[in-house]
Amino acid sequence: MTEILTAESLLGLRLGALGLAGSAAATEREAQDRAEQDRAGSEQDPSGADRIAATARRMLAVQGQDWRSARWALGMRTPGTTVAHVHEAFDRGLVVRSWPMRGTIHVVAAEDIGWLQEATNHRVLAGAPKRRAFLGMSDAALDRLVETSLAALAGGAALDRDELSAAWTEAGIEWQSSWRYHVIWWICQNGLAVFGPTSAGGEPLLVRADEWIRAPRARTGDDALAELATRYTAARGPVSAKDLAWWSGLTLRETRQALALAAEAGGIVAARLGDASGPELWLAPEQLAAAPSLDAESWLLLPAFDEHLLGYTERAAQLAPEHFERVVPGRNGMFLGTVAAAGRTRGTWRRSTRARGGVEVSPFPGETIDAASLAPRVAEWCAFHGVPELPLEFPTPAGEPAPGGRGVRV
Numbered sequence: 001m002t003e004i005l006t007a008e009s010l011l012g013l014r015l016g017a018l019g020l021a022g023s024a025a026a027t028e029r030e031a032q033d034r035a036e037q038d039r040a041g042s043e044q045d046p047s048g049a050d051r052i053a054a055t056a057r058r059m060l061a062v063q064g065q066d067w068r069s070a071r072w073a074l075g076m077r078t079p080g081t082t083v084a085h086v087h088e089a090f091d092r093g094l095v096v097r098s099w100p101m102r103g104t105i106h107v108v109a110a111e112d113i114g115w116l117q118e119a120t121n122h123r124v125l126a127g128a129p130k131r132r133a134f135l136g137m138s139d140a141a142l143d144r145l146v147e148t149s150l151a152a153l154a155g156g157a158a159l160d161r162d163e164l165s166a167a168w169t170e171a172g173i174e175w176q177s178s179w180r181y182h183v184i185w186w187i188c189q190n191g192l193a194v195f196g197p198t199s200a201g202g203e204p205l206l207v208r209a210d211e212w213i214r215a216p217r218a219r220t221g222d223d224a225l226a227e228l229a230t231r232y233t234a235a236r237g238p239v240s241a242k243d244l245a246w247w248s249g250l251t252l253r254e255t256r257q258a259l260a261l262a263a264e265a266g267g268i269v270a271a272r273l274g275d276a277s278g279p280e281l282w283l284a285p286e287q288l289a290a291a292p293s294l295d296a297e298s299w300l301l302l303p304a305f306d307e308h309l310l311g312y313t314e315r316a317a318q319l320a321p322e323h324f325e326r327v328v329p330g331r332n333g334m335f336l337g338t339v340a341a342a343g344r345t346r347g348t349w350r351r352s353t354r355a356r357g358g359v360e361v362s363p364f365p366g367e368t369i370d371a372a373s374l375a376p377r378v379a380e381w382c383a384f385h386g387v388p389e390l391p392l393e394f395p396t397p398a399g400e401p402a403p404g405g406r407g408v409r410v
Contacts, residue, residue: 060235069304141175229255269285299374
């Protein structure tokens, strides 16, 4: 019999899948992570870097266009870790930063980037010739830039963007500044390079994928589609076919095929929202045994571009539609960091740019931020980044009452 989900259970199950709330499913995933360490022959508790890699692996891919936010997305889902552990995971080749799908950069377990790209590249590479024509870049110029890039990265070299483009100049190639992003995207999207080890400044550097990734996994055809659907759903479910289509960049037909393959293999099960005629959703079988935990006092300090919102195209359970532009000002695709309670987005936040500034929180109209309940999350953010504990601040927009009277409970 098809499971019927309520709006509350939908949100609770999603939080558990996302690694943002305690549940039986989350406990099961922790057990799976420990078993994975055992299979790898580890006789000691996994290091912080190993745990970060396990989180990246469980999430399948984490939005990575904002490097600082991507680090916190991993860290907040891996309690007790620090920025240094994230960097170590990159430096050891456990995780990489690249473009697995949708033309968007993500953080991915190193062994997964290749098969993900093979499964989705037909959707993103098709538009590349038109983009090069717009940039005024010929195929011959691209070929030479790629050849020069791979030669510069050979032998274990790790270069930043400026160093790589300097190699183009040294090779006598006449190139335009507007070409650089496209060339770097092209060599990464085609699996020739990835962002791997971190620089002294903490940013991942470009390396050759064939030299850096030691044990790539092979998945093709239906096997790849089934695994993509299974792992995406396990880390975000309940989800719809439209959610997976948007997230992966695959067509709706391909997405439905992937979900059917995953269901046939027993990796996911169907449910309905509201009643038997409600929207069809998919979730991992073990989630049905989980007790959704929606604590009204469970506050979250979520990074910009977090999968809490970006993991779905249908995200009304987590964010009231009327507040969307407060998270994405001007609908420009740039998601702000968010504050959530019981899984619902209540406001946005940022670190102050002022000297001795703290963490600035802006509640949505009609929402109340519990400063005392949010403060421990801010302390966790500070501990992860190795900075002194910062105060919570509630800037007052012109014409509005002072904190305590504008949606802030102190």
